[in-house]
Amino acid sequence: MIKFFISLFLVATLASAEEMGTKGGSCILSQDGPVSVSWKAYKTPAKLGVGGTFDSVKYTANAPKGNNFREILVGSSVVIDTASVNSKNSGRDVKLVKFFFEKMKSKNITAKIVNIKSDKRIRGKPKTGVMSVAVTMNGVTKNVPMKYVFNNGDFNAIGSIDLLDFSASKALSSINKACFDLHKGKTWSDVTIGFQTNIKFELCNTK
Known part of the structure; x- marks a missing residue:
């Protein structure tokens, strides 16, 4: 019977850790592996989506480890080299860079x-929420809300920007x-942006 209750306790503790409801240091979070940034732009009057990523993304973490998302994510930043745009179509990528x-x-x-x-x-459900990201493009900085989902170690956030908010009408027309x-004849000004990384947790306190 004692073993049964101990097993139940450990399962409950692990479930709490996985959902990142970390109070009192029940687990330690750390980012594991690379960070990727994705995008989807839209064309034609039917608003067909064209997506891709960037091959060169320099990520600087706020902290290597922490007790919650805030401690490891808030303050973290990325620098994206736009020349590394990758839509899996080399001809399109050349045009995106040049024009x-x-x-x-x-x-x-x-x-x-x-x-x-x-x-x-x-x-029992994936953890969700919203993070605010200060995006700087074309010399303009805007705070962009991005909804995130955390499930089985995968952290995915998605949001939307309007190129006109970044004074990019010249680039859009080009x-x-x-x-x-x-x-x-139609290139839309709104672009969907995404942020993906892996976050692992270690059990550090089962008392």
């Missing part, structure tokens, strides 16, 4: 996580002109 990103004031896009807020926890026929 879009090179029309910007800087070849880099930077982003910094400035806040994170978790939703109410539902036991890529629309360069791809006028392919885009059927």
